[in-house]
Amino acid sequence: MDSLAALLEGFTTALQPQYLLYALFGVFVGTAVGVLPGIGPAMTVALLLPLTYSLDPTGALILFAGIYYGGMYGGSTTSILLNTPGESASIVTALEGNRMAKAGRGAAALATAAIGSFVAGTIATVLLTFLAPGIAKLAVQLGPADYFALMVVAFLTVGALLGSSVPRGLVSLGLGLMLGLVGTEVLSGQQRYTFGVPSLADGIDVVLIAVGLFALGETLYVASRLRHGAVQIIPVTRGWRSWMTRSDWRRSWKPWLRGTAIGFPIGTIPAGGADVATFLSYASERKLAKGRAREQFGRGAIEGVAGPEAANNAAAAGVLVPLLTLGLPTTATAAIIISAFQSYGIRPGPLLFENQSGLVWALIASLYIGNVLLLVLNLPLVGMWVKVLRIPRPYLYAGILAFAGLGAYALHFNVFDTLTLLVVGIAGFLMRRYGYPVAPMVVGGILGPMAEEQVRKSMAISQGDLLYLVHSPFAIIAYSTMAVIVLTGIWLKRRRAKLEAAPKLVPTSAIQAIDEPTK
Amino acid sequence: MTTETPDPAGAPRPAGAGPRRPIGELAFAVVCALLGVGVIVGAGAIRVPSGSASVLGPRVFPYFVGALLLVAAIAVIVAIATGHRGQPDEGEDVDPDAKTDWRAVVLLVAVFCSQLVLIEFVGWPIAIAVVFAGAALTLGAKRWWVAVLVGLGLGLATQLLFGTWLGLSLPAGPLLDWIPIFNG
Known part of the structure; x- marks a missing residue:
């Protein structure tokens, strides 16, 4: 009940008109940018970071929460309506949603995605509300060796599970760790890899790594192989009031709940974030579908949109659990959020709920508010998002480049950061081109320095006894869980590759014929 | 992604x-x-x-x-x-x-590099206009004047939003510094 009282207090802060406006603005901008093709949640968050630079911490985090949820939401619209493969977190939505749209059921797909995201987001935020304080209390007792164990788990799962091959993921992680080394090291104050450049003494900001890899790297990569010609968008016909039929509701609510049940726990453990959750949900919905729904899978089954979309948003909230209670980022987006916290001198972790409880609860309250706002915004405004999708690509990517420049320059008002951004961006371009995942690099950049601090503290405590790292039951459990996660993750990835290759394209008229009689 | x-x-x-x-x-x-x-x-x-x-x-x-x-x-x-x-x-x-379009990549990098000099010498709005217009034209924008106008609009808008309203110290540059709203 403690958390309920604290939450109510959070609401009184977050419902103040000024903060409500921030939440509305964040959700709106987050969705608008998230809808833009080629821009995933991580890039949305990274590009919009400068908006928060001059706000007070509470306002900034509320704005940020809106952007985070909005960016997650926007992606589903893109993958349903745009006639090309979508972004990673909602790629399985693209499988079914895109086909539903082609069969003239785009409105239903959008609605089940939006309502499913709302349901899942709300349930997951409730879970976050009640779980986080307890976990934070437990986490206070963890020693540096335990933290180090957690970070190693995060490194390896993120490095090994994201992307197509384990060594490439680890190279990406290594590059991130390398950038994390640059700067003045905390414990003994030594400069490392700064080459006497004063701007490097403060280290390389994770925002630069994220914006460079996601915004600049992506733009360069897209530019190298740009799809020319008119943008193909599948038209949405019916008005939004009659979007979902009775049968759509009946077929959607169970996948929403199952998606939430799958997404939230996966979001909380460092297992690759929303990506894995959406895939698992898709696979289980496909397995559970019976009769006509079973036939529709691969041709536009509503369950295949409802489940993964719910899982996606539940995972997005789940990611916040280790982020707020342990200070542990498990996705690229979370890494950027952590660095936003740090820029205000706030260190997420177990003490956050004690030292900054007003701030945390206002943030959590704003997640509830953001979810409601998203539901209200998304369904009626879909016509506007469709217009956003139509932005001619040269202008879209020119705009991304301009905002990437702003993000870098606004960090320290120094063009040295712009130069760093460029170098990271070129690396990001090459990594995309040669099949390296970029997210481990972002996570490595922020988690590397933290992990080093913890391992050196442990060694100082134990006077150099390496066994100290595995002395506590917690650390042992963490390492053994890691082994299980990595092995199942690799197995899942093999299955997923098979699954994604499986659905066969059927003429859309045939799908329409299957659906017509039920209306 | x-x-x-x-x-x-x-x-x-x-x-x-x-x-x-x-x-x-x-x-x-x-x-x-x-x-x-x-x-x-x-x-x-x-x-x-x-x-x-x-x-x-x-x-x-x-x-x-x-x-x-x-x-x-x-x-x-x-x-x-x-x-x-x-x-x-x-x-x-x-x-x-598609085949790799190296020309586009190199041009984009060059356009982005222009910021290194332009931000400090001619100010933020114009630097952004150059980046935007250059990138849009590289990527195949049809009408050059649209790209330039949108770029200038974006530069001025970001200067107003981030510089004047949110208080980030973006340099307005010698061409705009005399306008009170930009050097606040």
């Missing part, structure tokens, strides 16, 4: 039969391995304060990072040599069959 996606053709490419020779891919992996070596060598140059109380000095973690990078990069090189090529990323605006 970093996900594994099936090959457009539906089946994995047969070993070593990619459309391009893997020279670029190998070169990138080799550069990563060299960076790993560089990190290890550089770690030796980090000054360890004498009489430091910590058992693990400032060099140990860098050694580890360098070794990780080196070993992982070598594993990638071996993978490429045995035919396990990386799958290029796919995206909504990426044409999987």
Whole structure:
């Protein structure tokens, strides 16, 4: 009940008109940018970071929460309506949603995605509300060796599970760790890899790594192989009031709940974030579908949109659990959020709920508010998002480049950061081109320095006894869980590759014929 | 965006039969391995304060990072040599069959570089206008004056929003500094 009282207090802060406006603005901008093709949640968050630079911490985090949820939401619209493969977190939505749209059921797909995201987001935020304080209390007792164990788990799962091959993921992680080394090291104050450049003494900001890899790297990569010609968008016909039929509701609510049940726990453990959750949900919905729904899978089954979309948003909230209670980022987006916290001198972790409880609860309250706002915004405004999708690509990517420049320059008002951004961006371009995942690099950049601090503290405590790292039951459990996660993750990835290759394209008229009689 | 996606053709490419020779891919992996070596060598140059109380000095973690990078990069090189090529990323605006447009990449990098000089000499709005217009034209915008006008609009809008309203110190530049709203 403690958390309920604290939450109510959070609401009184977050419902103040000024903060409500921030939440509305964040959700709106987050969705608008998230809808833009080629821009995933991580890039949305990274590009919009400068908006928060001059706000007070509470306002900034509320704005940020809106952007985070909005960016997650926007992606589903893109993958349903745009006639090309979508972004990673909602790629399985693209499988079914895109086909539903082609069969003239785009409105239903959008609605089940939006309502499913709302349901899942709300349930997951409730879970976050009640779980986080307890976990934070437990986490206070963890020693540096335990933290180090957690970070190693995060490194390896993120490095090994994201992307197509384990060594490439680890190279990406290594590059991130390398950038994390640059700067003045905390414990003994030594400069490392700064080459006497004063701007490097403060280290390389994770925002630069994220914006460079996601915004600049992506733009360069897209530019190298740009799809020319008119943008193909599948038209949405019916008005939004009659979007979902009775049968759509009946077929959607169970996948929403199952998606939430799958997404939230996966979001909380460092297992690759929303990506894995959406895939698992898709696979289980496909397995559970019976009769006509079973036939529709691969041709536009509503369950295949409802489940993964719910899982996606539940995972997005789940990611916040280790982020707020342990200070542990498990996705690229979370890494950027952590660095936003740090820029205000706030260190997420177990003490956050004690030292900054007003701030945390206002943030959590704003997640509830953001979810409601998203539901209200998304369904009626879909016509506007469709217009956003139509932005001619040269202008879209020119705009991304301009905002990437702003993000870098606004960090320290120094063009040295712009130069760093460029170098990271070129690396990001090459990594995309040669099949390296970029997210481990972002996570490595922020988690590397933290992990080093913890391992050196442990060694100082134990006077150099390496066994100290595995002395506590917690650390042992963490390492053994890691082994299980990595092995199942690799197995899942093999299955997923098979699954994604499986659905066969059927003429859309045939799908329409299957659906017509039920209306 | 970093996900594994099936090959457009539906089946994995047969070993070593990619459309391009893997020279670029190998070169990138080799550069990563060299960076790993560089990190290890550089770690030796980090000054360890004498009489430091910590058992693990400032060099140990860098050694580890360098070794990780080196070993992982070598594993990638071996993978490429045995035919396990990386799958290029796919995206909504990426044409999987298009040839690499190096001209666009180089021009974009050059356009972005222009900021390094322009922000400080002619100010933020114009620097952004140059970046926007240059990038849009590189990517195939049809009418150059639209690109320039939108770029100028974007530059002024960001200057007003971030510089004037949110209080970030973006330099307005000598051309605009005399207007009171921009140098507030």
